[in-house]
Amino acid sequence: MIKKNIQRIIQYRMCLLKFQNLGFEKIFSYTLAQEIGVSPEQVRKDFSQFHLRGNKKAGYLIQDILDQINDLLHKEDIHKIIMVGLGNIGQALIKYKGFANRNMQLVAGFDIDPAKLKKTCRIPTFHSKEIPAVVKKENVRLGIIAVPEAAAQEACNTLIEAGIKGILNFAPVMLKTPPDVVVQNISVCGELEALVYVTEKDKQK
Amino acid sequence: MIKKNIQRIIQYRMCLLKFQNLGFEKIFSYTLAQEIGVSPEQVRKDFSQFHLRGNKKAGYLIQDILDQINDLLHKEDIHKIIMVGLGNIGQALIKYKGFANRNMQLVAGFDIDPAKLKKTCRIPTFHSKEIPAVVKKENVRLGIIAVPEAAAQEACNTLIEAGIKGILNFAPVMLKTPPDVVVQNISVCGELEALVYVTEKDKQK
Numbered sequence: 190m191i192k193k194n195i196q197r198i199i200q201y202r203m204c205l206l207k208f209q210n211l212g213f214e215k216i217f218s219y220t221l222a223q224e225i226g227v228s229p230e231q232v233r234k235d236f237s238q239f240h241l242r243g244n245k246k247a248g249y250l251i252q253d254i255l256d257q258i259n260d261l262l263h264k265e266d267i268h269k270i271i272m273v274g275l276g277n278i279g280q281a282l283i284k285y286k287g288f289a290n291r292n293m294q295l296v297a298g299f300d301i302d303p304a305k306l307k308k309t310c311r312i313p314t315f316h317s318k319e320i321p322a323v324v325k326k327e328n329v330r331l332g333i334i335a336v337p338e339a340a341a342q343e344a345c346n347t348l349i350e351a352g353i354k355g356i357l358n359f360a361p362v363m364l365k366t367p368p369d370v371v372v373q374n375i376s377v378c379g380e381l382e383a384l385v386y387v388t389e390k391d392k393q394k
Numbered sequence: 395m396i397k398k399n400i401q402r403i404i405q406y407r408m409c410l411l412k413f414q415n416l417g418f419e420k421i422f423s424y425t426l427a428q429e430i431g432v433s434p435e436q437v438r439k440d441f442s443q444f445h446l447r448g449n450k451k452a453g454y455l456i457q458d459i460l461d462q463i464n465d466l467l468h469k470e471d472i473h474k475i476i477m478v479g480l481g482n483i484g485q486a487l488i489k490y491k492g493f494a495n496r497n498m499q500l501v502a503g504f505d506i507d508p509a510k511l512k513k514t515c516r517i518p519t520f521h522s523k524e525i526p527a528v529v530k531k532e533n534v535r536l537g538i539i540a541v542p543e544a545a546a547q548e549a550c551n552t553l554i555e556a557g558i559k560g561i562l563n564f565a566p567v568m569l570k571t572p573p574d575v576v577v578q579n580i581s582v583c584g585e586l587e588a589l590v591y592v593t594e595k596d597k598q599k
Binding site: 354 | 496579582586
């Protein structure tokens with residue numbers, strides 16, 4: 190369950206930044222709770238679990254909590270990431286400049302299609318058979334899967350055999366992984382389907 | 395809270411498809427729970443809330459539950475979507491072919507940059523000032539925000555004024571919206587940070 194809890198901490202951070210930009214210096218668990226869609230008790234429980242300290246009665250100091258969250262997320266280290274799949278999503282992620290702000294570095298991209306490897310690219314690209322060698326050489330623990338659905342499980346198996354421990358999966362498929370590997374799925378269609386359902390419900394009210 | 399619940403239903407569907415592909419015909423709430431990372435009680439509660447019926451003691455019939463979930467998500471309708479921002483993420487989504495399988499249709503793209511509007515594109519593109527007219531003409535309720543962080547709130551305001559009720563937001567910022575508008579955030583960096591935290595924790599064990 191720790192994955193869901195740390196995801197909430199990351200949501201709190203986004204929320205704290207929003208209120209800081211609006212000029213607030215303090216925030217109550219009630220406000221954070223309302224923004225994220227959980228109970229104030231959940232906020233206080235999460236803060237306690239991750240040892241985020243502050244004065245809950247007088248309001249948490251926003252900058253102080255932000256600093257504590259950044260410490261928690263080991264912001265001082267650079268975290269190396271590799272990506273399998275150099276199609277549309279893969280190319281968009283390679284061009285994305287936001288990784289550096291979060292101390293993340295996309296160190297290499299892989300594909301089985303020689304045509305995709307020929308494209309000019311901001312990061313080194315290799316045939317997927319080179320995954321184990323690059324993971325070992327660069328000491329990488331995180332991988333992104335951005336291949337088509339039918340190729341996702343094989344890409345996942347290759348990453349795991351190479352020693353990857355955390356996978357961000359864009360393929361619309363539930364991957365089979367051993368217990369020591371953590372997968373996070375990003376499903377654009379799934380999120381849109383949820384939005385359709387929720388907004389249709391509202392319409393019927 | 396209904397948004398989180400329907401997101402779990404969509405996760406159950408992905409999980410049901412996985413077990414169906416593995417040759418299973420029935421599944422227990424215990425197995426679904428384990429896959430998603432919730433309790434079996436939560437699975438049964440969710441099934442009950444969304445009126446998904448089956449024999450929980452003998453195992454749910456996978457195909458039957460899949461059919462019920464598809465009915466629930468109004469799979470027969472076509473849901474129109476517009477997108478603001480024709481940068482890297484926007485272009486990748488336009489090229490993505492998976493929307494049609496889920497009865498979703500990206501009907502138009504918008505940007506304030508004339509250079510981005512000149513690119514050849516599979517969908518009609520317009521200057522962002524045309525958003526209200528297109529939303530009205532096409533009767534659209536869903537929008538995707540794929541603009542830079544600094545432009546996201548303005549894009550959001552324009553969508554809301556035009557009548558959009560559900561927003562999928564790729565910008566790494568918490569949007570301010572009225573209570574009748576639902577926002578779902580997709581944060582690639584946030585998900586990677588959560589994976590870093592969880593896998594580092596495992597390493598320290």
